[in-house]
Amino acid sequence: MRATGLFWKRLKPYRTRLAILMAVIGPGIITANVDNDAGGITTYSVAGAHYGYSLLWMMPLVLLALVVVQEISARLGVVTGKGLSDLIRESLGVRATAILLGLLVFVNLANTVSEFAGVAASMEIFGISKFISVPLAAAGVWVLVLRFNYKTIERVFLIASTIYLTYVASGILARPDWNEVWHGFYTPNFQFDLGYITIFVTIIGTTIAPWMQFYQQSSIADKGIKVGNYRYEIIDVVIGSLFAVVVASFIMIACAATIFKEGVTIETAKDAALALGPLAGRYAQTLFALGLLNASLFSAAILPLSTAYVVCEAFGWEASLRREIKEVKVFFGIYTALIVLGAAIILLPVKSLIQTMLASQTMNGVLLPVILIVMLRLVNDRGVMGDYVNGRWFNLLVWVAVIILIILALILVGLSVIPLFVGKGFQ
C-alpha cells in the first residue's frame, strides 16, 4: 500500500496539470457545441445537400479561422479578466459601443428567430403546428432560465449534444465514395454567383458567429483563469473547435452522400432528416427532429440571456437573474423582448423556415469582419494586453482573413442589392 501511495505522489505534477486542464476546459467546448445550433445544422445540411462534396475544401480553412478567432477571444478573456463588451466600452468609448452593440442585438435577434424556426421545423416533422410549438418553447425557455441553475442547464445540454455524433455515424454508414470525399477536401473551387457566395459567407457566419465570441470571452473571464494557465485554455479552444468542425464536416458528408445523391433539395426539415437514413432508417426523421429541437432550445435559452448580459455590462446596468425584476429592469426587458420578438416573428407567415435560418447565419457572416476588426484593435493594444499582444506574423494572418471576409461580405451585399435596383428578381 505504501508503494501505491508513493506512485500517487510521483504522479502529482501530472495530477496537478490534469486538474488544471479539467478546471479550465469548458468555455471552448461549450462554445463549439453551441455552434451546432439550428442555423448551424441547417447550413451544413444545405451545403452538403445542394453542393455535394464541393464545399469540403472550405472546412480546414474555416477550422483554422475558428481556432485563430477563438484563441484571440480566449487570450483577451484570460489576460484582462473581462468580457468583450466590457473591453469595447473601456477602450473604444460610448459611441462605438452603442453602434457595435446595436448591430449585435439586431443580428442576435435574427439568430433567436432562427432558433425558434428550428423549433418550428423540428416539430413540423411530428405534425405539430408552429403556432403551438413556438409559443410553448418560448414560454418554456423563459421560465427554465429563471427557475433553474444555469450550470445545470448547460450540463444537460452538453450531454444531449452527443446526439451530433449520430451524424458522424451516419456519414460513415452512408458509404460515400471516400475518394470523392478526399477529393472534395483538397480541391478548391469557387464560383462567382450569388448562391455560392451566399452559402460561403453563411458557413463562415455559422461557424464563427459574433455572439459566440462575446459568450466565450465572458465564460472565460468568469472562470478567472490565471495567465500562467493560459496554455490549458488553448487546449480547450483547439479541442472545441476541432469537434465543431469535424461534426460540421460530417453533417455535410452525410447530406452529400444521401440527399445530394438523390438529387433532392432541402425545402423542409423532413428533407434534411434523410441524411440520417443510413444510420436510423425509418427513425431518421425522429432522430433528426430531436437533435434539431435540442440544439434550438438550448441556443434559444442562451442567446437572449447572453445578449442581455453583454448590453448591460457595457452600459453599467444591473444584470442578474437573482434580483427582483424591478431592480434589473433593463436586463430583464432585453431578455424578454428578444424571446418574445424572436418567437413572434416566426409566427408571421414565413415562406420557408429553412431560408430564415440560413439568412440569420448570413447576417452573422457579414457582421463578423466588423467584430474581428474590433477584437484585433483590442488584442494589439499594449495598454490592454501588456506583453500578450499579437505577434507581427499572427497579425498579418488575421488581417488577411479579415480582408477576405470583408470582400466576400461586400460582394454578397452588392450582388443582393444591385438586382433590386436594376429591377430584376433573383433566385
Added chain:
Amino acid sequence: MPFISQLIGHPVADLDGEPVGTLTELLARYEGRIPHPKIVALEVKKGKRSLMVAIDDVAVLIAPAVSLKEKQQNVVPYEPCPDDLYLVRDVLDKQIIDTEGVRVVRVNDLELMRVDGGIFIANVDVSGAGLMRRLGLGTLSRRLTTRSPRATLRGVISWDDVELIAGDQPMRLKVPGEKLVDLHPADLAEILSDLSRQEGRDFLESLDLETLADTLEEVEPDFQASLIEGMSNERVADVLEEMEPDEAADLLAELPEDRSQELLELMEEEEAKDVRKLLAHPEDSAGGIMTTEYIAVPPNLSAESVMQVIREQGEDVELIFYIYVTDVENHLIGVFSLRELVLAEPGTPVFEFMEKRVVMIGLEDSQEECAQLIAKYDLIAIPVVDREKRIHGIVTADDALDKIIPTTWKKRLPRLYH
C-alpha cells in the same frame, strides 16, 4: 458645471490663434488635503504628434475652443508625474467603486468645477442621462426625464466617495484605500461580488488581515475558496487564524485536500487544533457548525471574579452574553447570562444564580434540531455536548439559522448567468 465629455475634442489654439491640435486628454492630481483632484495638464494631439501642456500655460480651458497663453513654439512640454491621473484613459468609461452607495458602477462622465482659479473634478456621472450626453443626445435626455431627487442622487457621485479599482491603474494611488477600510465588512463583500475575479483578488490584497478576515466571513465558502485561490499560503494561513474557527473550518472544507493540509500546518498550533476538531465533525451536524470559542467558569467562582475572566477572554470570544459553568472534567452543569451576572451581588458564587436546567444539543444532532431548540427557547446560542455532557463548543443563533434560511444576505459566488 462643465462635463469632461463636452471638452474633449475641442480645438486648441495658441496665443496667435494658430491651431495646435485637438484636446484629447486631461491630467489631474491630488493637491494638499483636498479630496478632489485638480487638473494639472492637458494633452493636445495633431495627427500623430502629441503635446502635453501644463495648466498654467492655458488661458481658457472651459470654452468652445481652448486657448493657450503662449505661442506654440514657446510652450514647454509638461512632464507627467507618476501620481498623475489620466482622466480619459484611466477613468472615463471604467468601473469604479461607489463607497457611498456600496456598488460598482461605470463612469459615464466627469463633472468639473472651477474653484479659486483652479479646475477640479467634482463628481462622477454614472447616470443614464450621462450616457445620453456622451452619445450626443444631451438635450433629448434633459427633455425626457423629470428626475426624482433620489434618482439624481444615485446618478451622480461625489469624487470623494469614489474608489478607483487598483488593477486598472498602471501605478497604485495612495490616497484611496482609506475610504474602503471604513466600510462595514458586509458592504465590502457586496462590492467584492460585483468585481471581476482578478479585480476581486487585487482588492483583497490591499486589505489588512483583520478586515480581510471579516470580509471573507461575509461570503459563502465557495466564493471564499475562489477568492483565496491566488493568495499565498502564508497569507491565507494568517487570515484563517484571524477568522472564527468555525468559519475557518468551513473554508478549509471547500479547498482541495492537499492545500487544506498545508494551510493547517502553517497555522498556529492552538488555532489549528480548534479548526481540526471542527473539521472532524460532519458538516451538517451541530459539531460541524459550532464554534469552540466560549467562556466557561467553575461553579464556585464569585460574580466579580467572573467579570475579571470576561475582561481577560472577552476580546477573543465570539459570544459573551451567555457564560457556561463547568466542573473540573468539563461537564456542563449550568449557564447564566450577562444580565444575571451584572444584577448579582459581586460576592455571590456562580452556582447560586446559575440556571441548572441547561438546554443543550449533541455533537451529532442535526442543524435543524439546533434551529428548533434555539427558536423554542428564545436562545442566542446553544451549547454542544458529547454523550457524557462535556461541553465542546456552542452554536450561535445566526449560524444555526444560516443553514435553514437561505442566506440571501451572504454573498454568493458570482457565476456567469447567475
